[in-house]
Amino acid sequence: MKIRPLTIEGAFEITPVQHGDARGRFLEWYRFDALTEAVGHPLDLAQANLSTSARGVVRGIHFADVPPGQAKYVTCVKGAVLDVIVDIRMGSPTFGAWEAVRLDDEDRRAVYLAEGLGHGFCALTEGATVAYLCSSTYRPGHEHGIHPLDPALGISWPVETPELSGKDAVAPTLAEAKASGLLPQYDACVAHVTAKQQ
Template sequence: MKIRPLSIEGAWEITPQQHGDPRGLFMEWYRFDRLAAAVGHPLRLAQGNLSVSARGVVRGIHFADVPPGQAKYVTCVRGTVVDVIVDIRIGSPTFGQWEAVRLDDVDRRAVYLGEGLGHGFCALTDDATLSYLCSTTYNPAGEHAVHPLDPELAIEWPVETPLLSARDDAAPSLAQAREAGLLPSYETCRSFVEGLRPGGMPYSEGI
């Protein structure tokens, strides 16, 4: 398993080692200890989600209030998606920037995004199925969204006409969300994540 940090602080890409033979394959798609060593603290598993999307569907950009936020470990178990992490933390050096990672059922990569980051994806195949491990349970009052087609973000979605939910289509722009006080601050997020680290746990830039 290879874990490497992405360009946005608090996000990692995980590439598992697959072992195959004529019978099929086996892999470790999640390792508590390896992720904790890279991230600097354990991922508290509070909820598991599964989403199935048709080709062309775009979901996001979703985020949660910090504290407690919601860290996510996301992998695609069927089909292909382009997964997008957006830095919505006010004061962050990469505020407003995004990074995309292709997740599919061939390379079987995963992404981990820490508390305070925005998340979305675009389904490139029908029945694209994502599995999420989440650090907190769903809290409707603390869940928010930024419009995935916001020109300020300028996310390069790989479809001509993205299919959005009514909620996502009505979501505010990044500027509107900031004006409304919905966005988390970089310092608050960093302080919260630091508080999750056990005493003496080393921090690694990747494994």
């Protein structure tokens, strides 16, 4: 398993080693010890989610209040998605930056994103199925979104007309979320992660 940091602090790309023969393939798509060594603390597994999306669906950009936030370990078990991580932490050196990683059922890559980062993806195939391991459970009222088509973010979604949920379609822009105090503070996110490393 190869784990490499992305350009946004707290985000990592994971590439598993696959073993295959005429019968099929086997791989370890998550390793507690390997991830702990890479990020400096274990992923507290509190909830596992699965979503299936039609081609062209864009989900996100979603995030949770910090603390406790919600770290995620995400992979695509069927089809392909373009997974996008956005730094929405106020005061971060890379605030407003985003990075994309293709997740699919061939390379079987995964991404890890720390608490306080925004997350979304675009389904590149019909029936794209994404599995998430989450560090905290869903908490109504503490989960938020940024409009995925916000021109200020400038995310290059690989579809002409992204299909959004009703909730994502009316989500605030990054500037609106900032003005309303919705965004997590970089210092609080760093302190939260540092506390888990002790």
